[in-house]
Amino acid sequence: MTNPLTTLPVPVVQAPMAGGPSTPALAVAVARAGGLGMLAAGYKTARAMADEIREVAGHTDRFGVNLFVPERDPSDPAALAAYARALAPAAAELGVPAPEPGEYVDDEYPAKLDHLTAHPVPLVSFTFGLPTAADVARLREAGSAVVLNATDEREVEAAARLHPDAIVVQGSEAGGHRATHGQAAEPQDVTTADLLSAARELTDIPLVAAGGVAGRGAAADLRARGAAAVQVGTLFLAAAEAGTKPAHRGALLSGEHEGTVVTRAFSGRPARALRNRFTERMAGEQVAGYPQVHYMTAPLRAASVDDAAGLNLWAGTGFAACRDTTAADVVELFRGL
Numbered sequence: 141m142t143n144p145l146t147t148l149p150v151p152v153v154q155a156p157m158a159g160g161p162s163t164p165a166l167a168v169a170v171a172r173a174g175g176l177g178m179l180a181a182g183y184k185t186a187r188a189m190a191d192e193i194r195e196v197a198g199h200t201d202r203f204g205v206n207l208f209v210p211e212r213d214p215s216d217p218a219a220l221a222a223y224a225r226a227l228a229p230a231a232a233e234l235g236v237p238a239p240e241p242g243e244y245v246d247d248e249y250p251a252k253l254d255h256l257t258a259h260p261v262p263l264v265s266f267t268f269g270l271p272t273a274a275d276v277a278r279l280r281e282a283g284s285a286v287v288l289n290a291t292d293e294r295e296v297e298a299a300a301r302l303h304p305d306a307i308v309v310q311g312s313e314a315g316g317h318r319a320t321h322g323q324a325a326e327p328q329d330v331t332t333a334d335l336l337s338a339a340r341e342l343t344d345i346p347l348v349a350a351g352g353v354a355g356r357g358a359a360a361d362l363r364a365r366g367a368a369a370v371q372v373g374t375l376f377l378a379a380a381e382a383g384t385k386p387a388h389r390g391a392l393l394s395g396e397h398e399g400t401v402v403t404r405a406f407s408g409r410p411a412r413a414l415r416n417r418f419t420e421r422m423a424g425e426q427v428a429g430y431p432q433v434h435y436m437t438a439p440l441r442a443a444s445v446d447d448a449a450g451l452n453l454w455a456g457t458g459f460a461a462c463r464d465t466t467a468a469d470v471v472e473l474f475r476g477l
């Protein structure tokens with residue numbers, strides 16, 4: 141089996157972006173331009189994941205699917221109840237029912253794995269933790285490359301012990317959720333470049349560098365430090381083929397936002413977003429409450445769909461480089477590196 145990550149015409153992976161931005165059209169456009177397109181299975185049913193795979197597989201085999209590993213660290217019911225109370229005033233202002241902590245849900249992870257084993261795709265990546273060795277083995281036997289995420293040296297070592305085809309090293313600049321292997325961990329403040337260099341010392345497994353890659357210069361530096369490819373999220377959020385909400389896209393392109401913040405306010409897991417009214421309002425109330433907090437804030441986010449002040453505006457530190465463009469133009473930035 142050839143490793144799809146070390147044979148890319150252009151060494152760029154379009155980050156899987158759950159919650160709407162990742163679309164089959166985005167994955168196909170990236171693949172056609174020479175990068176690796178990724179589908180985000182997180183928050184979707186196994187059936188919806190299967191439908192998207194069918195759509196993309198009709199056009200390209202340069203793609204992969206990303207799964208959320210079930211949470212290792214359970215949420216504390218008392219902390220969830222306290223967060224529900226803290227959300228109540230914001231919910232009332234928006235005219236949505238007072239939030240209540242729901243049950244833990246596993247994102248249909250077992251059904252997704254079963255589907256991917258029975259109907260293999262070229263590559264499967266995992267975030268929020270590590271799959272079991274048995275699940276890695278069955279996916280590889282089915283013919284898929286397996287890619288794991290890590291946010292610090294300890295996680296790189298843990299990922300390497302599973303002998304994946306590549307490890308995504310995600311530095312603190314990254315937009316969206318940090319990929320920490322348990323929600324209780326406070327993510328390390330290590331840059332993508334430093335984490336990549338440290339990881340290069342620890343393992344010979346191909347490394348994909350993610351976080352704050354805002355253009356060709358940053359990518360060239362990461363390639364020189366030994367990255368097989370870069371994984372880019374934020375720049376693709378403004379691409380025409382992305383399913384990014386208009387208010388999110390507008391905020392990224394407006395040039396008006398001062399900066400980003402790492403917050404648990406939207407989902408209970410640390411994630412980097414543009415600072416806005418919601419992140420400021422909830423700054424003192426953060427709990428490790430994934431995935432229940434994600435579902436508690438869902439009605440508030442839905443009621444704020446046109447209001448950037450109340451949305452989860454995921455963004456990496458390089459968001460100012462976002463342009464109103466196409467996925468192919470973003471891929472082109474990285475050609476020849």
Ligand SMILES: Cc1cc2nc3c(=O)[nH]c(=O)nc-3n(C[C@H](O)[C@H](O)[C@H](O)COP(=O)(O)O)c2cc1C
Pocket residue numbers: 155156157158159161180181182206266267289310313314315316317319350351352353371372373374375377454455456457458
């Ligand atoms: C909107 C958004 C959604 C994301 N969703 C996922 C996801 O579903 N799975 C995943 O592994 N990473 C996800 N990430 C993280 C990316 O894989 C990647 O680490 C990050 O985008 C890289 O940093 P950058 O945004 O500065 O390019 C997401 C990032 C963003 C911006």
